[in-house]
Amino acid sequence: MARAGLTTERLIRAGAELADEVGFEHVTISALARRFGVKVASLYSHVKSSHDLKTGIALLALEELADRVADALAGRAGRDALAAFAAAYRDYAREHPGRYAAARFRLDPEAAAASAGGRHAQMTRAILRGYDIAEPDQTHAVRMLGSVFHGYVDLEMSGGFSHTAVDPDESWSWIVDSLDTLLRDRTTP
Template identity: 60%
Template sequence: MPRAGLTSGRVTEAAAELADEVGLDRVTLAALAQRFGIATPSLYTHVRSADDVRVRVALLALEETADAVAAALAGVGGRSALVALGGVWRDYARAHPGRYAATRLPLDAEAAAASAGPRHAELTRSALRGYALSAADETHAVRLLGATFHGYAALDAAGAFGHGGASAPTSDDTWERVLDGLDTLLRSWEAR
């Protein structure tokens, strides 16, 4: 019999919180059961496995970030759209490291189709509307922005840019240069 008040959604939310606290790789059914004060087998009414829980966290995180990207992109274009798009990923990775890690999980075809992944691609395309790109080049640019923003966000959130001493440029300084470089590249992109 399902525990009163416990739902798949509540399990997913708790798993997302736990992932942010201890890391996605440490989200286990036993840890979730302990959080709810129940026996681990009781969770099987709501989720299939630890992998299922991680996929659910990924779907939640992709939805949260898609909503944040959509709000950030409202009314902006060009470099401002790059700032908005990249800023969402950078901020999300810092604020929700476990959820962010889940956004990078490979999803099977069914989960990918149900995810906000396609929405993210469309949102990124909308961020590129201020640039004169062909449809094919837009695809290349979507991939470029994804690789750049996710690589930077993951490294930055992990503290990888905190070295170099007091006289070194800050991560924020470098981020601005990255955005300038992307904007310059996209404005001068040549069709092939």
């Protein structure tokens, strides 16, 4: 029998694609096995469990998202950086809804430590360098930015904004603009 050439890497990549197609919550070992045309048990040589697979997809998504954000931030500061960060974040979620959901998968401590979570935190703090905000306000601001961006994307993806005619793109711009003003006013000299 010809071998399918399964590897942990390939399974996680295919799992990420599957997540974007059918939703992260519907990514199963069974569906992945069907996709590769192999039996379910065969996957267990490459991933320890369903949870392990999901963790792998989550780590991949966090990495990809961090790469995009890093790219977006390169050479920008202040309002520009804020807008680029916001755009990178929202675009990723819209292009890869399943991966984005995966990035929000609750990781156990070891996985979290090995994740790109630290890069994300660093980059959010980097944005604030353009605004002169000292601790502990800086941490408050980091949390606020994370909350707005994540919250907006989450509500938008779950259809929360579809009951009003107002263009979500315009709301997004308005919000980024407002946050810029807010951070500027919060400067601690």
